[in-house]
Amino acid sequence: MFTGIVQTTCKVVDIQKKEGVTTLAIHMPASLREGLVTGASVANNGVCLTVTQIDDDRVFFDVMEETLAVTNLSNLAVCDQVNIERSLKFGTEIGGHILSGHIQTMATVIEISSNDQHHNLKLQVEPQWMDYIFYKGFIGVNGCSLTVGQLSDTGFMLHLIPETLRMTNLADYKVGQQFNIEIDSQTQVIVDTVTRLMASKVNQS
Incomplete structure (x- = not known):
């Protein structure tokens, strides 16, 4: 389990x-x-990976083909920075929201607006995921717990503060690149449950 509070960015060597x-x-x-x-869980760009080896200042992770197929880890190159969060410990302050490290989809950056006062990103996801994304709700983006901004039919806005930009790799992404997305699990359960109940009532009427 993770909190979505990225501890730092680390270089792929x-x-x-x-x-x-x-x-x-x-x-x-x-x-x-x-x-x-060895065996500990660490979130890399929001993906829960298992430590397979520790060698001086390098930590190794094995990534299976299925994980590569559904996350942006497949696009990593040497010298890229990844968002890192160690797994949640009992008694730790939870400043974000609970994340599992299991990525459901990716979002494509389609617009960036940035100056000294703000850094805004417009992201696009496959339409079916918009059922679980709500204005002012939580979402995991490359392992960062963030608040959803304005919505459209196929995407949403992120409004990032300087501290988030300093501690994460979100400012490194350009138009056309993709972020890992983890939907808030409680929101997904509620939406799916209500949808099933409504469908059941329609079928009974």
């Missing part, structure tokens, strides 16, 4: 592609590696 699996080597500072062990 190596990518090894093998049949059925890709191994990512991520450079992590000592403060972030403290207490980290």
